[in-house]
Amino acid sequence: MAATGSGKLMIVGCGPGSPDYLTEAGRRAIRGARVLVGSPRLLASHATLAHEQVPVGADIDAVLDAVAARREQGGIAILVTGDPGLASLAGPVLRRFGRDSCEVIPGVSSVQLAFARLGLDWSEARIVSAHKGIPELAPADLAAFGRIAILPGHPRSRQWIGDLAEAFGKERFLVVCEELSLPGERIRTVSAAEFRSLELSSRTVVLLLKEKIL
Ligand SMILES: C[S@@+](CC[C@H](N)C(=O)[O-])C[C@H]1O[C@@H](n2cnc3c(N)ncnc32)[C@H](O)[C@@H]1O
Incomplete structure:
Protein backbone atom coordinates (compact mmCIF):
# COMPACT_ATOMS: atom_id res chain seq x y z
CA MET A 1 0.00 0.00 0.00
CA ALA A 2 1.29 3.48 -0.81
CA ALA A 3 2.19 5.48 2.26
CA THR A 4 0.80 8.99 2.53
CA GLY A 5 4.33 10.33 2.37
CA SER A 6 4.78 8.76 -1.09
CA GLY A 7 3.26 11.80 -2.72
CA LYS A 8 0.15 9.96 -3.86
CA LEU A 9 -3.12 11.73 -3.24
CA MET A 10 -5.09 9.48 -0.92
CA ILE A 11 -8.82 9.49 -1.68
CA VAL A 12 -10.44 8.08 1.43
CA GLY A 13 -13.96 6.69 1.60
CA CYS A 14 -15.09 7.55 5.12
CA GLY A 15 -18.31 5.55 5.23
CA PRO A 16 -21.82 6.84 5.92
CA GLY A 17 -20.98 8.71 9.12
CA SER A 18 -20.43 6.50 12.13
CA PRO A 19 -16.77 5.83 12.98
CA ASP A 20 -17.80 2.16 13.18
CA TYR A 21 -17.98 2.19 9.39
CA LEU A 22 -14.62 3.80 8.72
CA THR A 23 -12.15 1.12 7.65
CA GLU A 24 -8.79 0.67 9.34
CA ALA A 25 -7.10 1.55 6.02
CA GLY A 26 -9.05 4.81 5.93
CA ARG A 27 -8.19 5.58 9.53
CA ARG A 28 -4.50 4.97 8.84
CA ALA A 29 -4.52 7.25 5.78
CA ILE A 30 -6.16 10.04 7.78
CA ARG A 31 -3.72 9.61 10.65
CA GLY A 32 -0.76 9.73 8.29
CA ALA A 33 -1.92 12.78 6.36
CA ARG A 34 -0.63 16.31 6.74
CA VAL A 35 -3.52 17.95 4.87
CA LEU A 36 -7.17 16.87 4.96
CA VAL A 37 -9.51 17.97 2.18
CA GLY A 38 -13.22 17.40 2.71
CA SER A 39 -16.64 18.78 3.48
CA PRO A 40 -16.88 20.79 6.72
CA ARG A 41 -18.79 17.83 8.19
CA LEU A 42 -16.04 15.34 7.34
CA LEU A 43 -13.33 17.70 8.55
CA ALA A 44 -15.18 18.19 11.84
CA SER A 45 -15.33 14.41 12.29
CA HIS A 46 -11.78 13.52 11.29
CA ALA A 47 -9.36 16.44 11.49
CA THR A 48 -7.03 16.90 14.44
CA LEU A 49 -4.99 19.95 15.38
CA ALA A 50 -2.10 18.42 13.46
CA HIS A 51 -3.94 18.58 10.13
CA GLU A 52 -4.10 21.49 7.76
CA GLN A 53 -7.73 21.61 6.65
CA VAL A 54 -9.02 22.45 3.18
CA PRO A 55 -12.83 22.66 3.23
CA ARG A 70 0.06 21.54 -1.72
CA ARG A 71 0.86 18.47 -3.73
CA GLU A 72 4.62 18.67 -3.85
CA GLN A 73 4.95 18.21 -0.10
CA GLY A 74 2.74 15.09 -0.16
CA GLY A 75 0.61 13.86 2.71
CA ILE A 76 -2.76 14.89 1.27
CA ALA A 77 -5.89 12.90 2.09
CA ILE A 78 -9.11 13.75 0.31
CA LEU A 79 -12.07 12.63 2.39
CA VAL A 80 -15.36 11.63 0.82
CA THR A 81 -18.57 10.26 2.30
CA GLY A 82 -19.35 6.60 1.80
CA ASP A 83 -17.40 5.04 -1.04
CA PRO A 84 -15.33 7.15 -3.46
CA GLY A 85 -16.79 5.23 -6.42
CA LEU A 86 -20.25 6.64 -5.96
CA ALA A 87 -21.02 10.29 -6.80
CA SER A 88 -18.01 11.72 -5.00
CA LEU A 89 -15.15 14.18 -5.40
CA ALA A 90 -12.96 11.24 -6.44
CA GLY A 91 -14.04 11.66 -10.09
CA PRO A 92 -12.83 15.26 -10.49
CA VAL A 93 -9.64 14.51 -8.49
CA LEU A 94 -8.77 11.49 -10.66
CA ARG A 95 -9.51 13.41 -13.86
CA ARG A 96 -7.33 16.34 -12.82
CA PHE A 97 -4.36 14.48 -11.30
CA GLY A 98 -4.50 11.08 -13.03
CA ARG A 99 -4.89 7.56 -11.71
CA ASP A 100 -1.16 7.04 -11.18
CA SER A 101 -1.02 9.98 -8.77
CA CYS A 102 -3.88 8.77 -6.60
CA GLU A 103 -4.72 5.89 -4.31
CA VAL A 104 -8.38 5.20 -3.66
CA ILE A 105 -9.35 3.68 -0.33
CA PRO A 106 -12.85 2.22 -0.55
CA GLY A 107 -15.46 2.95 2.07
CA VAL A 108 -18.85 1.62 3.10
CA SER A 109 -21.39 3.32 0.87
CA SER A 110 -24.68 4.67 2.16
CA VAL A 111 -26.37 2.57 -0.54
CA GLN A 112 -24.56 -0.55 0.64
CA LEU A 113 -25.69 0.12 4.21
CA ALA A 114 -29.29 0.79 3.14
CA PHE A 115 -29.48 -2.61 1.44
CA ALA A 116 -27.70 -4.27 4.35
CA ARG A 117 -30.22 -2.85 6.83
CA LEU A 118 -33.00 -4.50 4.83
CA GLY A 119 -31.04 -7.71 4.30
CA LEU A 120 -31.24 -7.35 0.51
CA ASP A 121 -28.85 -8.42 -2.21
CA TRP A 122 -28.03 -5.42 -4.39
CA SER A 123 -26.02 -7.10 -7.15
CA GLU A 124 -28.74 -6.30 -9.70
CA ALA A 125 -29.89 -3.03 -8.23
CA ARG A 126 -29.87 0.20 -10.24
CA ILE A 127 -28.20 3.09 -8.41
CA VAL A 128 -29.26 6.58 -9.46
CA SER A 129 -27.76 9.82 -8.27
CA ALA A 130 -30.11 12.79 -8.05
CA HIS A 131 -27.56 14.63 -5.96
CA LYS A 132 -25.98 17.15 -8.31
CA GLY A 133 -28.73 17.12 -10.93
CA ILE A 134 -31.96 15.44 -11.93
CA PRO A 135 -31.27 12.27 -13.92
CA GLU A 136 -32.64 12.12 -17.43
CA LEU A 137 -34.48 8.89 -16.78
CA ALA A 138 -38.13 8.08 -17.37
CA PRO A 139 -39.99 5.44 -15.36
CA ALA A 140 -39.75 3.13 -18.41
CA ASP A 141 -35.92 3.27 -18.22
CA LEU A 142 -36.07 1.92 -14.68
CA ALA A 143 -38.98 -0.49 -14.99
CA ALA A 144 -36.71 -3.52 -15.47
CA PHE A 145 -35.04 -3.01 -12.10
CA GLY A 146 -36.67 -4.61 -9.09
CA ARG A 147 -34.44 -2.68 -6.69
CA ILE A 148 -33.56 0.96 -7.29
CA ALA A 149 -31.51 3.10 -4.93
CA ILE A 150 -31.64 6.87 -5.32
CA LEU A 151 -29.37 9.45 -3.74
CA PRO A 152 -31.43 12.63 -3.40
CA GLY A 153 -29.80 15.96 -2.69
CA HIS A 154 -30.69 18.19 -5.62
CA PRO A 155 -33.46 20.64 -4.62
CA ARG A 156 -35.81 19.11 -7.21
CA SER A 157 -34.96 15.49 -6.35
CA ARG A 158 -37.89 15.03 -3.97
CA GLN A 159 -40.33 16.08 -6.67
CA TRP A 160 -38.61 13.78 -9.19
CA ILE A 161 -38.68 10.80 -6.83
CA GLY A 162 -42.33 11.47 -5.91
CA ASP A 163 -43.27 11.54 -9.62
CA LEU A 164 -41.33 8.34 -10.24
CA ALA A 165 -42.98 6.55 -7.32
CA GLU A 166 -46.39 7.75 -8.46
CA ALA A 167 -45.74 6.52 -12.01
CA PHE A 168 -44.86 3.07 -10.65
CA GLY A 169 -47.94 3.12 -8.44
CA LYS A 170 -48.62 -0.01 -6.40
CA GLU A 171 -45.84 -1.90 -8.20
CA ARG A 172 -43.22 -0.41 -5.92
CA PHE A 173 -42.58 0.28 -2.27
CA LEU A 174 -40.77 3.46 -1.38
CA VAL A 175 -38.36 3.05 1.52
CA VAL A 176 -36.74 6.15 3.00
CA CYS A 177 -33.43 5.50 4.78
CA GLU A 178 -32.19 8.53 6.74
CA GLU A 179 -29.06 9.17 8.81
CA LEU A 180 -27.75 5.67 8.25
CA SER A 181 -25.29 4.51 10.92
CA LEU A 182 -25.91 7.70 12.92
CA PRO A 183 -27.91 8.20 16.12
CA GLY A 184 -30.93 9.54 14.17
CA GLU A 185 -31.10 6.57 11.81
CA ARG A 186 -34.64 6.02 10.57
CA ILE A 187 -35.92 3.61 7.92
CA ARG A 188 -39.58 3.62 6.89
CA THR A 189 -41.88 2.75 4.02
CA VAL A 190 -44.05 5.64 2.83
CA SER A 191 -46.51 6.30 0.01
CA ALA A 192 -45.61 8.63 -2.87
CA ALA A 193 -48.02 11.23 -1.44
CA GLU A 194 -46.46 11.00 2.03
CA PHE A 195 -42.99 11.22 0.51
CA ARG A 196 -43.77 14.55 -1.14
CA SER A 197 -44.45 16.17 2.23
CA LEU A 198 -41.47 14.72 4.12
CA GLU A 199 -38.68 16.89 5.46
CA LEU A 200 -35.78 14.73 4.35
CA SER A 201 -32.45 14.65 6.12
CA SER A 202 -29.57 15.74 3.87
CA ARG A 203 -28.34 12.18 4.48
CA THR A 204 -31.04 10.06 2.87
CA VAL A 205 -31.09 7.11 0.52
CA VAL A 206 -34.41 6.26 -1.11
CA LEU A 207 -35.12 2.72 -2.25
CA LEU A 208 -37.82 1.81 -4.73
CA LEU A 209 -38.46 -1.89 -4.32
CA LYS A 210 -40.69 -4.36 -6.09
CA GLU A 211 -41.07 -6.39 -2.91
CA LYS A 212 -42.48 -5.24 0.43
CA ILE A 213 -39.82 -5.54 3.11
CA LEU A 214 -40.95 -3.22 5.89
C1 LIG B 1 -22.40 13.16 -2.71
S1 LIG B 1 -23.32 11.74 -2.40
C2 LIG B 1 -22.06 10.67 -1.90
C3 LIG B 1 -22.43 9.23 -1.80
C4 LIG B 1 -21.32 8.44 -1.13
N1 LIG B 1 -20.13 8.40 -1.94
C5 LIG B 1 -21.72 7.03 -0.74
O1 LIG B 1 -21.11 6.06 -1.20
O2 LIG B 1 -22.65 6.90 0.09
C6 LIG B 1 -24.09 12.15 -0.87
C7 LIG B 1 -25.36 11.37 -0.70
O3 LIG B 1 -25.07 10.14 -0.03
C8 LIG B 1 -26.17 9.77 0.75
N2 LIG B 1 -25.72 9.59 2.14
C9 LIG B 1 -24.50 9.86 2.64
N3 LIG B 1 -24.44 9.53 3.94
C10 LIG B 1 -25.64 9.02 4.27
C11 LIG B 1 -26.20 8.48 5.49
N4 LIG B 1 -25.49 8.41 6.61
N5 LIG B 1 -27.48 8.05 5.45
C12 LIG B 1 -28.21 8.11 4.32
N6 LIG B 1 -27.73 8.62 3.15
C13 LIG B 1 -26.47 9.06 3.13
C14 LIG B 1 -27.21 10.87 0.62
O4 LIG B 1 -28.09 10.50 -0.44
C15 LIG B 1 -26.37 12.05 0.19
O5 LIG B 1 -27.14 12.98 -0.54
Missing part, protein backbone atom coordinates in the same frame (compact mmCIF):
# COMPACT_ATOMS: atom_id res chain seq x y z
CA VAL A 56 -14.70 21.58 0.13
CA GLY A 57 -17.39 24.03 -0.99
CA ALA A 58 -19.35 24.53 -4.17
CA ASP A 59 -16.30 25.61 -6.20
CA ILE A 60 -14.62 22.27 -7.00
CA ASP A 61 -11.98 23.84 -9.28
CA ALA A 62 -10.84 26.00 -6.36
CA VAL A 63 -10.50 22.86 -4.22
CA LEU A 64 -8.49 21.10 -6.93
CA ASP A 65 -6.24 24.18 -7.22
CA ALA A 66 -5.72 24.10 -3.44
CA VAL A 67 -4.74 20.42 -3.70
CA ALA A 68 -2.36 21.17 -6.60
CA ALA A 69 -0.70 23.95 -4.60
Whole structure:
Protein backbone atom coordinates (compact mmCIF):
# COMPACT_ATOMS: atom_id res chain seq x y z
CA MET A 1 0.00 0.00 0.00
CA ALA A 2 1.29 3.48 -0.81
CA ALA A 3 2.19 5.48 2.26
CA THR A 4 0.80 8.99 2.53
CA GLY A 5 4.33 10.33 2.37
CA SER A 6 4.78 8.76 -1.09
CA GLY A 7 3.26 11.80 -2.72
CA LYS A 8 0.15 9.96 -3.86
CA LEU A 9 -3.12 11.73 -3.24
CA MET A 10 -5.09 9.48 -0.92
CA ILE A 11 -8.82 9.49 -1.68
CA VAL A 12 -10.44 8.08 1.43
CA GLY A 13 -13.96 6.69 1.60
CA CYS A 14 -15.09 7.55 5.12
CA GLY A 15 -18.31 5.55 5.23
CA PRO A 16 -21.82 6.84 5.92
CA GLY A 17 -20.98 8.71 9.12
CA SER A 18 -20.43 6.50 12.13
CA PRO A 19 -16.77 5.83 12.98
CA ASP A 20 -17.80 2.16 13.18
CA TYR A 21 -17.98 2.19 9.39
CA LEU A 22 -14.62 3.80 8.72
CA THR A 23 -12.15 1.12 7.65
CA GLU A 24 -8.79 0.67 9.34
CA ALA A 25 -7.10 1.55 6.02
CA GLY A 26 -9.05 4.81 5.93
CA ARG A 27 -8.19 5.58 9.53
CA ARG A 28 -4.50 4.97 8.84
CA ALA A 29 -4.52 7.25 5.78
CA ILE A 30 -6.16 10.04 7.78
CA ARG A 31 -3.72 9.61 10.65
CA GLY A 32 -0.76 9.73 8.29
CA ALA A 33 -1.92 12.78 6.36
CA ARG A 34 -0.63 16.31 6.74
CA VAL A 35 -3.52 17.95 4.87
CA LEU A 36 -7.17 16.87 4.96
CA VAL A 37 -9.51 17.97 2.18
CA GLY A 38 -13.22 17.40 2.71
CA SER A 39 -16.64 18.78 3.48
CA PRO A 40 -16.88 20.79 6.72
CA ARG A 41 -18.79 17.83 8.19
CA LEU A 42 -16.04 15.34 7.34
CA LEU A 43 -13.33 17.70 8.55
CA ALA A 44 -15.18 18.19 11.84
CA SER A 45 -15.33 14.41 12.29
CA HIS A 46 -11.78 13.52 11.29
CA ALA A 47 -9.36 16.44 11.49
CA THR A 48 -7.03 16.90 14.44
CA LEU A 49 -4.99 19.95 15.38
CA ALA A 50 -2.10 18.42 13.46
CA HIS A 51 -3.94 18.58 10.13
CA GLU A 52 -4.10 21.49 7.76
CA GLN A 53 -7.73 21.61 6.65
CA VAL A 54 -9.02 22.45 3.18
CA PRO A 55 -12.83 22.66 3.23
CA VAL A 56 -14.70 21.58 0.13
CA GLY A 57 -17.39 24.03 -0.99
CA ALA A 58 -19.35 24.53 -4.17
CA ASP A 59 -16.30 25.61 -6.20
CA ILE A 60 -14.62 22.27 -7.00
CA ASP A 61 -11.98 23.84 -9.28
CA ALA A 62 -10.84 26.00 -6.36
CA VAL A 63 -10.50 22.86 -4.22
CA LEU A 64 -8.49 21.10 -6.93
CA ASP A 65 -6.24 24.18 -7.22
CA ALA A 66 -5.72 24.10 -3.44
CA VAL A 67 -4.74 20.42 -3.70
CA ALA A 68 -2.36 21.17 -6.60
CA ALA A 69 -0.70 23.95 -4.60
CA ARG A 70 0.06 21.54 -1.72
CA ARG A 71 0.86 18.47 -3.73
CA GLU A 72 4.62 18.67 -3.85
CA GLN A 73 4.95 18.21 -0.10
CA GLY A 74 2.74 15.09 -0.16
CA GLY A 75 0.61 13.86 2.71
CA ILE A 76 -2.76 14.89 1.27
CA ALA A 77 -5.89 12.90 2.09
CA ILE A 78 -9.11 13.75 0.31
CA LEU A 79 -12.07 12.63 2.39
CA VAL A 80 -15.36 11.63 0.82
CA THR A 81 -18.57 10.26 2.30
CA GLY A 82 -19.35 6.60 1.80
CA ASP A 83 -17.40 5.04 -1.04
CA PRO A 84 -15.33 7.15 -3.46
CA GLY A 85 -16.79 5.23 -6.42
CA LEU A 86 -20.25 6.64 -5.96
CA ALA A 87 -21.02 10.29 -6.80
CA SER A 88 -18.01 11.72 -5.00
CA LEU A 89 -15.15 14.18 -5.40
CA ALA A 90 -12.96 11.24 -6.44
CA GLY A 91 -14.04 11.66 -10.09
CA PRO A 92 -12.83 15.26 -10.49
CA VAL A 93 -9.64 14.51 -8.49
CA LEU A 94 -8.77 11.49 -10.66
CA ARG A 95 -9.51 13.41 -13.86
CA ARG A 96 -7.33 16.34 -12.82
CA PHE A 97 -4.36 14.48 -11.30
CA GLY A 98 -4.50 11.08 -13.03
CA ARG A 99 -4.89 7.56 -11.71
CA ASP A 100 -1.16 7.04 -11.18
CA SER A 101 -1.02 9.98 -8.77
CA CYS A 102 -3.88 8.77 -6.60
CA GLU A 103 -4.72 5.89 -4.31
CA VAL A 104 -8.38 5.20 -3.66
CA ILE A 105 -9.35 3.68 -0.33
CA PRO A 106 -12.85 2.22 -0.55
CA GLY A 107 -15.46 2.95 2.07
CA VAL A 108 -18.85 1.62 3.10
CA SER A 109 -21.39 3.32 0.87
CA SER A 110 -24.68 4.67 2.16
CA VAL A 111 -26.37 2.57 -0.54
CA GLN A 112 -24.56 -0.55 0.64
CA LEU A 113 -25.69 0.12 4.21
CA ALA A 114 -29.29 0.79 3.14
CA PHE A 115 -29.48 -2.61 1.44
CA ALA A 116 -27.70 -4.27 4.35
CA ARG A 117 -30.22 -2.85 6.83
CA LEU A 118 -33.00 -4.50 4.83
CA GLY A 119 -31.04 -7.71 4.30
CA LEU A 120 -31.24 -7.35 0.51
CA ASP A 121 -28.85 -8.42 -2.21
CA TRP A 122 -28.03 -5.42 -4.39
CA SER A 123 -26.02 -7.10 -7.15
CA GLU A 124 -28.74 -6.30 -9.70
CA ALA A 125 -29.89 -3.03 -8.23
CA ARG A 126 -29.87 0.20 -10.24
CA ILE A 127 -28.20 3.09 -8.41
CA VAL A 128 -29.26 6.58 -9.46
CA SER A 129 -27.76 9.82 -8.27
CA ALA A 130 -30.11 12.79 -8.05
CA HIS A 131 -27.56 14.63 -5.96
CA LYS A 132 -25.98 17.15 -8.31
CA GLY A 133 -28.73 17.12 -10.93
CA ILE A 134 -31.96 15.44 -11.93
CA PRO A 135 -31.27 12.27 -13.92
CA GLU A 136 -32.64 12.12 -17.43
CA LEU A 137 -34.48 8.89 -16.78
CA ALA A 138 -38.13 8.08 -17.37
CA PRO A 139 -39.99 5.44 -15.36
CA ALA A 140 -39.75 3.13 -18.41
CA ASP A 141 -35.92 3.27 -18.22
CA LEU A 142 -36.07 1.92 -14.68
CA ALA A 143 -38.98 -0.49 -14.99
CA ALA A 144 -36.71 -3.52 -15.47
CA PHE A 145 -35.04 -3.01 -12.10
CA GLY A 146 -36.67 -4.61 -9.09
CA ARG A 147 -34.44 -2.68 -6.69
CA ILE A 148 -33.56 0.96 -7.29
CA ALA A 149 -31.51 3.10 -4.93
CA ILE A 150 -31.64 6.87 -5.32
CA LEU A 151 -29.37 9.45 -3.74
CA PRO A 152 -31.43 12.63 -3.40
CA GLY A 153 -29.80 15.96 -2.69
CA HIS A 154 -30.69 18.19 -5.62
CA PRO A 155 -33.46 20.64 -4.62
CA ARG A 156 -35.81 19.11 -7.21
CA SER A 157 -34.96 15.49 -6.35
CA ARG A 158 -37.89 15.03 -3.97
CA GLN A 159 -40.33 16.08 -6.67
CA TRP A 160 -38.61 13.78 -9.19
CA ILE A 161 -38.68 10.80 -6.83
CA GLY A 162 -42.33 11.47 -5.91
CA ASP A 163 -43.27 11.54 -9.62
CA LEU A 164 -41.33 8.34 -10.24
CA ALA A 165 -42.98 6.55 -7.32
CA GLU A 166 -46.39 7.75 -8.46
CA ALA A 167 -45.74 6.52 -12.01
CA PHE A 168 -44.86 3.07 -10.65
CA GLY A 169 -47.94 3.12 -8.44
CA LYS A 170 -48.62 -0.01 -6.40
CA GLU A 171 -45.84 -1.90 -8.20
CA ARG A 172 -43.22 -0.41 -5.92
CA PHE A 173 -42.58 0.28 -2.27
CA LEU A 174 -40.77 3.46 -1.38
CA VAL A 175 -38.36 3.05 1.52
CA VAL A 176 -36.74 6.15 3.00
CA CYS A 177 -33.43 5.50 4.78
CA GLU A 178 -32.19 8.53 6.74
CA GLU A 179 -29.06 9.17 8.81
CA LEU A 180 -27.75 5.67 8.25
CA SER A 181 -25.29 4.51 10.92
CA LEU A 182 -25.91 7.70 12.92
CA PRO A 183 -27.91 8.20 16.12
CA GLY A 184 -30.93 9.54 14.17
CA GLU A 185 -31.10 6.57 11.81
CA ARG A 186 -34.64 6.02 10.57
CA ILE A 187 -35.92 3.61 7.92
CA ARG A 188 -39.58 3.62 6.89
CA THR A 189 -41.88 2.75 4.02
CA VAL A 190 -44.05 5.64 2.83
CA SER A 191 -46.51 6.30 0.01
CA ALA A 192 -45.61 8.63 -2.87
CA ALA A 193 -48.02 11.23 -1.44
CA GLU A 194 -46.46 11.00 2.03
CA PHE A 195 -42.99 11.22 0.51
CA ARG A 196 -43.77 14.55 -1.14
CA SER A 197 -44.45 16.17 2.23
CA LEU A 198 -41.47 14.72 4.12
CA GLU A 199 -38.68 16.89 5.46
CA LEU A 200 -35.78 14.73 4.35
CA SER A 201 -32.45 14.65 6.12
CA SER A 202 -29.57 15.74 3.87
CA ARG A 203 -28.34 12.18 4.48
CA THR A 204 -31.04 10.06 2.87
CA VAL A 205 -31.09 7.11 0.52
CA VAL A 206 -34.41 6.26 -1.11
CA LEU A 207 -35.12 2.72 -2.25
CA LEU A 208 -37.82 1.81 -4.73
CA LEU A 209 -38.46 -1.89 -4.32
CA LYS A 210 -40.69 -4.36 -6.09
CA GLU A 211 -41.07 -6.39 -2.91
CA LYS A 212 -42.48 -5.24 0.43
CA ILE A 213 -39.82 -5.54 3.11
CA LEU A 214 -40.95 -3.22 5.89
C1 LIG B 1 -22.40 13.16 -2.71
S1 LIG B 1 -23.32 11.74 -2.40
C2 LIG B 1 -22.06 10.67 -1.90
C3 LIG B 1 -22.43 9.23 -1.80
C4 LIG B 1 -21.32 8.44 -1.13
N1 LIG B 1 -20.13 8.40 -1.94
C5 LIG B 1 -21.72 7.03 -0.74
O1 LIG B 1 -21.11 6.06 -1.20
O2 LIG B 1 -22.65 6.90 0.09
C6 LIG B 1 -24.09 12.15 -0.87
C7 LIG B 1 -25.36 11.37 -0.70
O3 LIG B 1 -25.07 10.14 -0.03
C8 LIG B 1 -26.17 9.77 0.75
N2 LIG B 1 -25.72 9.59 2.14
C9 LIG B 1 -24.50 9.86 2.64
N3 LIG B 1 -24.44 9.53 3.94
C10 LIG B 1 -25.64 9.02 4.27
C11 LIG B 1 -26.20 8.48 5.49
N4 LIG B 1 -25.49 8.41 6.61
N5 LIG B 1 -27.48 8.05 5.45
C12 LIG B 1 -28.21 8.11 4.32
N6 LIG B 1 -27.73 8.62 3.15
C13 LIG B 1 -26.47 9.06 3.13
C14 LIG B 1 -27.21 10.87 0.62
O4 LIG B 1 -28.09 10.50 -0.44
C15 LIG B 1 -26.37 12.05 0.19
O5 LIG B 1 -27.14 12.98 -0.54
